[in-house]
Amino acid sequence: MQLPFGDGSVDICYSSNVLEHVSEPWRMADEMVRVTRPGGITFISYTVWFGPWGGHETAPWHYLGGDRARRRYFRRHGHEPKNKFGESLYPVTVRAGLDWARTQTGAEVLDVIPRYNPRAARWLTRVPLVREVVTWNLVVVLRRR
Incomplete structure (x- = not known):
């Protein structure tokens, strides 16, 4: 799975509710970071399997x-x-998203939040198991290094 763009060719790479529909979601996410220019933003939002x-x-x-x-x-x-x-x-999980975000060397993680009620529910992403059920949709925002 390779996006048809060169390295660092877009200012913003945005995906909403696509990740759970591809067989290699984190490869897709890696590709999104790859095509984002240094200083650019990658925004990934996906429906959580156990939500x-x-x-x-x-x-x-x-x-x-x-x-x-x-x-x-x-x-x-x-x-x-x-x-x-x-x-x-x-089945894409919150844990998988957090694990992927932690491994990013080419991008700085700006935020990992629930898409719905992000201010009130942000803390839930830090509670294993509970986060999988109550975080209906997870958002990961990164800035390319």
């Missing part, structure tokens, strides 16, 4: 497993969900 809408239209049944939720959706609606677990929907 209430992590399974998208299969929620809340994704809590019992993505494949199981997909099968249940098919039985109930007579067709596959638009977002198919393992094909176009992947």
